[in-house]
Amino acid sequence: MARKALRVIRYDGPSPISPxxxxxxxxxxxxxxxxxxxxxxxxxxxxxxxxxxxxxxxxFPHMALRELMANMLIHQDFSITGTGPMICIFDGRIEFTNPGSSLVDVARLLNDPPSFAQRKKAAICR
Incomplete structure (x- = not known):
């Protein structure tokens, strides 16, 4: 699980050339x-x-950052090894990434019902 730790990187400028x-x-x-x-x-x-x-x-609003960070940590794919969730801060933008692909089609994020895997993860977090 140590490889799944959250990493935050601040870059100088708009590109990932100079952390x-x-x-x-x-x-x-x-x-x-x-x-x-x-x-x-x-x-x-x-x-x-x-x-x-x-x-x-x-x-960026505090509540938006908190929600994005929580979702990124909860919805990561633990079966993928060698990488973990990451927050990259650039001049003018912030990027949240986590390993794996979405369980839900991106076009249906707002109205797709929760899957069984999502319910299991929610139960663990409670």
């Missing part, structure tokens, strides 16, 4: 908040003044 930092999280889904904090610290943010308050605007 600037990398960190691996071996705790998986159990301590998702630590990995989420690390990812959010690497993402650009901007402070604006609204009225009398200073507000931090993030490039």
């Amino acid at each position: 600037s930092r990398s960190k691996t999280f071996f705790s998986g889904y159990a301590k998702l908040d630590q990995a989420l904090e690390y990812v959010e610290a690497l993402l650009p943010e901007q402070e604006v003044i609204q009225g009398a308050r200073r507000v931090t605007l993030r490039m």
Whole structure:
């Protein structure tokens, strides 16, 4: 399972030519908040003044990042060896990848009923 650890890589620029930092999280889904904090610290943010308050605007919403990370970790294919889930942060975008192919046709992601394998994984996570 160590090879299935979440790896986060920050690249300088828009291409994967020059990685600037990398960190691996071996705790998986159990301590998702630590990995989420690390990812959010690497993402650009901007402070604006609204009225009398200073507000931090993030490039990506916290809830969206959390949902993407959780789904990436839960829905990975554990039968594929040698690779694990990865988050690549570039200038202007972020990519979430995990090993394997989708169990559901990509065109039917929104309205396809859950499969037996998905129910088993959900039961394990509960």
